[in-house]
Amino acid sequence: MSAHAKDPMLPRPFRVEKVKRELSDTFTMELVPAEGGGFSFAAGQFNMLYVFGIGEVPISISGDPGEHERLVHTTRAVGKVSGALDALKVGDVIGVRGPYGIPWPVEAAFGRDLVFVAGGVGLAPLRPAIYQAMANRERFGKVMVLYGARTPEDILFKKEIERWRGRFDMDVAVTVDRATGKWGGNVGVVTNLVAKGGFDPQNTTAFVCGPEVMMRYAAQALEKKGVGRGSIFVSMERNMKCGVGLCGHCQWGTHFVCKDGPVFRYDSIADLFSIREL
Amino acid sequence: MPGVDASITTAVVFDRGGLDALIAALKAKGFHVVGPRVADDAVVYADLDAASDLPAGWGDEQEGGRYRLTRRKDGALFGYTSGVQGWKRHLYPPRQKLFAARRDGQGFAILPPDPPAAPLALIGVRACELAAIAKQAKVFGDRDFADPGYQGRLASAFVVAVECGEAGGTCFCAAMGTGPAVETGFDIKMVEVIDKARHVFVATAGSAAGAKVLDGLKAPAAAEADKAAAAARVAKAAKQAKTLDAKAAARLKEHPDHARWDDVARRCMTCGNCTMVCPTCFCTTVEDTTDLKGEHAERWRNWDSCFTIDFSYIHGGAIRTEVKSRYRQWITHKLSTWHDQFGSSGCVGCGRCITWCPVGIDITAEATAITEGARKAAAGGSKKAATSGGKGR
Numbered sequence: 001m002s003a004h005a006k007d008p009m010l011p012r013p014f015r016v017e018k019v020k021r022e023l024s025d026t027f028t029m030e031l032v033p034a035e036g037g038g039f040s041f042a043a044g045q046f047n048m049l050y051v052f053g054i055g056e057v058p059i060s061i062s063g064d065p066g067e068h069e070r071l072v073h074t075t076r077a078v079g080k081v082s083g084a085l086d087a088l089k090v091g092d093v094i095g096v097r098g099p100y101g102i103p104w105p106v107e108a109a110f111g112r113d114l115v116f117v118a119g120g121v122g123l124a125p126l127r128p129a130i131y132q133a134m135a136n137r138e139r140f141g142k143v144m145v146l147y148g149a150r151t152p153e154d155i156l157f158k159k160e161i162e163r164w165r166g167r168f169d170m171d172v173a174v175t176v177d178r179a180t181g182k183w184g185g186n187v188g189v190v191t192n193l194v195a196k197g198g199f200d201p202q203n204t205t206a207f208v209c210g211p212e213v214m215m216r217y218a219a220q221a222l223e224k225k226g227v228g229r230g231s232i233f234v235s236m237e238r239n240m241k242c243g244v245g246l247c248g249h250c251q252w253g254t255h256f257v258c259k260d261g262p263v264f265r266y267d268s269i270a271d272l273f274s275i276r277e278l
Numbered sequence: 279m280p281g282v283d284a285s286i287t288t289a290v291v292f293d294r295g296g297l298d299a300l301i302a303a304l305k306a307k308g309f310h311v312v313g314p315r316v317a318d319d320a321v322v323y324a325d326l327d328a329a330s331d332l333p334a335g336w337g338d339e340q341e342g343g344r345y346r347l348t349r350r351k352d353g354a355l356f357g358y359t360s361g362v363q364g365w366k367r368h369l370y371p372p373r374q375k376l377f378a379a380r381r382d383g384q385g386f387a388i389l390p391p392d393p394p395a396a397p398l399a400l401i402g403v404r405a406c407e408l409a410a411i412a413k414q415a416k417v418f419g420d421r422d423f424a425d426p427g428y429q430g431r432l433a434s435a436f437v438v439a440v441e442c443g444e445a446g447g448t449c450f451c452a453a454m455g456t457g458p459a460v461e462t463g464f465d466i467k468m469v470e471v472i473d474k475a476r477h478v479f480v481a482t483a484g485s486a487a488g489a490k491v492l493d494g495l496k497a498p499a500a501a502e503a504d505k506a507a508a509a510a511r512v513a514k515a516a517k518q519a520k521t522l523d524a525k526a527a528a529r530l531k532e533h534p535d536h537a538r539w540d541d542v543a544r545r546c547m548t549c550g551n552c553t554m555v556c557p558t559c560f561c562t563t564v565e566d567t568t569d570l571k572g573e574h575a576e577r578w579r580n581w582d583s584c585f586t587i588d589f590s591y592i593h594g595g596a597i598r599t600e601v602k603s604r605y606r607q608w609i610t611h612k613l614s615t616w617h618d619q620f621g622s623s624g625c626v627g628c629g630r631c632i633t634w635c636p637v638g639i640d641i642t643a644e645a646t647a648i649t650e651g652a653r654k655a656a657a658g659g660s661k662k663a664a665t666s667g668g669k670g671r
Contacts, residue, residue: 008423009376009579013385034385052379052386053568053575078593093385239592241564244423247582248561249589251611253531254618259422275534277603 008244011050011095014071016088022074022156026121027086028062031071034093038068042103043128044207044235044263048243049073050095051084058240058258059085060125061099065132071096074124074156100243102263104129104233106136109205112231113141117218119148119190119210123156125235125262126209130164137169142199144171148190148214151176152183171198190214194221201226207263209235216273219266229267236261236269253278289482289500289508296495297355297479298329300438300466303494304399309436312368313401314361319347321358323365326401333358340629341447342638352472356402359446360628364407364557365400369431370414376564376577386575397434403464404442405457406449406626410557411437412463416620417560436487439464441508442515448629450520450642456626458515466492469508480508520632522642524623526649530614534606536648543602545637550583552631552641553608558624561589584608613645 013034020028033039041047043065050056057079063072077086088094106114106129114133118126133143145164149155155174165172173193175186186193190210204227208218215234222232238250238257250257253272255264272278292299304311313326316333326332332355337348340359350357378389403411411432418428442449442458451457460467465488468481480500483489500508553559563582568575582589585604590597598604616624625641632640 007426009577010388013388015385050577052381053566053572055566056564056577076593082593091384095386237592238597239590241562241582246418246423246425246560247563247579248584249563249582251607251615254615256619277598277600278534278607 008097008246009242011048011056011097013093014096016090016092016094017070019088019090023076023154025078025086026074026076026156028072028074029085029088030063031073031094031096032069033071039071039096039099040068041065041071041099041128043106043132044104044125045099045101046125046243046262047071047073047096047098047100048240049075049081049085050097051081051088052094054084055081056095056097056241057081057085058100058243060235060262062124062127063131064135065128066135074121074127076121097243100258102259102261104207104235104263105205106132109133110136110139111141111203113144113199113204115142115144115146115194115199115204115206115222115227117146117190117194117206117208117210117222119214119218120150120154121156122210122214122235123147126207127157129207134170141203142171143169144199145173146190146193147172147174148193148210149174149176151178151180152185153180189217191217191221194218194225197225204231206232207235208232208266212237212273219270219273223266229270230265232266233263234266234269235263289480289505290492290495290497291478291480291500291504292495292497293476293478294329294355296497297332299495300491301326301328301401303491304436307436307491308396309399310396311399311401312365313438314356314358316347320345321347321361323361323363323368323400323402329355332356332402339447340633342632342640343635344638345633353477354443354470354472356440356470357443359442359444359449360404360407360630362630362634363555364410364628364630365403366410366414366557366559368398368400369411369435370418370425370428370560372581374427374579376579378574378576381573381575394430394434397436398431399436399438401438401440403437403439404628405439405460406451406454406628407557408437408439408460408463409451409454409456409626410628413558413620413622413624413626414560416622417558436491437464437466439467439484441467441469441512443470443511445515445518446629446633448520448632448640449515449518449627450522450629451627452516452518453521453642454524454623454625454627459512464488469511471504471507471511473507478504480504520629520640520642522625522627522645523649524613524625527613527625527645528617528623529649530610530645533648534610538644538648539602539606542605542639542644543600545639546585546601546605547636548585548601548604549636550585551634551636552639553583553585554581555630555634556612557626557628557630558612559583563589584611609641609644612641 014031018030062074241247245256245259337350379386418425439460464484612624
């Protein structure tokens with residue numbers, strides 16, 4: 001038998017350099033390796049983040065894949081570990097394992113229109129791919145970001161979205177399920193934005209990330225518009241205890257979401273979407 | 279982990295005293311010897327000191343939801359079918375420490391791992407169990423990420439396989455192609471031969487290490503009659519009441535909406551016994567602990583079962599809330615999607631899940647009902663044929 005592999009369950013320490021509150025329950029952390037060195041990843045990959053004595057959670061990387069000094073994660077505090085992450089202060093150290101998983105195929109979309117469809121905090125795993133696309137802007141036709149949030153108060157990366165909207169080389173549309181305050185923009189589900197089109201369906205690659213039901217309808221809307229199933233990609237979420245295909249928790253049909261995904265080409269999983277409680 | 283060397287095939291024969299010498303030799307080499315013994319009215323694989331610890335004169339009766347030790351008149355040491363759990367609990371223990379860490383200012387330091395335990399010598403491994411070990415080795419060592427703990431324990435283990443002389447009531451290794459003959463993955467292979475004149479073990483080496491240990495026993499070469507008697511015993515064990523069309527079962531994933539899932543869900547108690555006794559089930563969860571001062575933390579990996587609600591929990595709730603989705607996940611993974619993931623079935627036909635299911639759910643019956651019923655329906659069979667798979671059995 002071959003030499004023993006390195007233990008994939010041991011985390012690497014990272015120090016919290018900066019914490020930014022995004023929404024009432026959502027925050028962005030910037031991390032640097034406590035023992036030096038950098039961190040490389042591909043857009044769409046995730047890390048297992050360990051809080052001392054509390055536990056570990058899979059969180060997508062939300063920073064720029066072109067940046068190797070800092071690791072950026074945007075997290076919604078919904079459980080014990082993500083709540084503990086939310087309580088961290090600058091200087092605290094967490095454990096990081098990763099990066100894991102299949103990334104968004106940004107380079108495979110060169111020469112095509114690129115449409116990002118995001119729902120809620122699902123914008124975070126898409127942001128690295130948006131950065132990568134904009135760093136290679138000349139290689140794409142249109143670059144569109146279609147984003148849906150529950151209310152105007154739930155719009156993630158609001159300032160950044162405003163900057164994107166101000167660019168001449170990006171098409172950005174935002175909708176909310178429920179208008180509050182002075183909202184004068186779109187109201188309705190994000191699939192309405194897909195239906196409006198504005199991209200060349202025959203020559204479009206779409207990256208979709210959000211709640212599962214939103215991804216299902218968004219993929220259907222893209223398909224209805226004429227985008228091929230092989231050109232639509234979604235990012236799945238499942239319970240993960242290890243991130244490397246050993247714990248069995250993230251199985252979805254034949255797939256281990258952690259290593260066969262989280263990014264899947266829609267034609268490879270469209271059938272699974274319709275099976276209840278798979 | 280033994281390799282196979284076809285040149286080492288000379289069979290030797292020894293009696294119970296030789297078996298004692300074998301165990302003593304392995305202990306002298308520093309192995310932690312584990313094998314079958316009777317505990318809590320069952321055969322379990324636990325620490326062995328000598329051949330006298332083996333379950334002499336014990337057999338077992340196994341059927342759906344039933345296990346009983348029985349007395350044998352022949353005094354056989356390996357006359358039972360198989361232990362309650364396989365060797366998984368030794369090669370991939372139910373609780374394993376992943377790491378310990380000590381708080382260090384705002385950070386923490388990962389403490390050095392515990393030294394590896396003594397290498398294991400496994401005595402009495404059945405053919406189906408060897409197949410299960412090979413399947414887990416693939417899960418834990420044959421892909422992008424390996425589990426060094428499992429790899430290390432298996433690589434350093436000494437395996438003494440014992441071929442079955444008779445099949446238990448829930449065995450179907452013949453259908454799964456994993457037994458009863460032992461063909462690979464052992465250091466020493468033995469067959470227990472008992473007749474009026476003698477009670478002996480016919481042993482063959484399967485690795486250089488095995489050959490060395492056998493040489494040390496100074497046992498005489500087996501006569502043709504010994505070898506013939508050994509072969510006859512294994513042939514007898516191949517006669518099994520239960521069977522499964524493994525090829526058809528591999529297509530279970532195509533039937534997620536079959537009515538039989540509702541039927542089995544009415545019987546399944548989601549206790550998870552099947553996953554605990556299955557020698558290939560590998561799912562685990564993690565547990566984090568700290569001392570009272572919060573200075574010392576440990577992270578443990580524990581066996582888990584896909585039958586718990588928590589297993590599929592993501593924020594907002596579990597994915598598989600219904601019993602039928604959890605049963606479907608288990609059996610579909612075992613018999614069907616395992617092929618896509620690891621290139622073979624995940625089932626070795628040991629029958630433990632049938633024996634230890636408190637309500638006697640039979641994996642072979644469920645898989646047959648679903649795949650046969652669906653096949654008949656697809657072939658345009660009568661309505662009666664299509665529904666008979668959903669009831670019966």
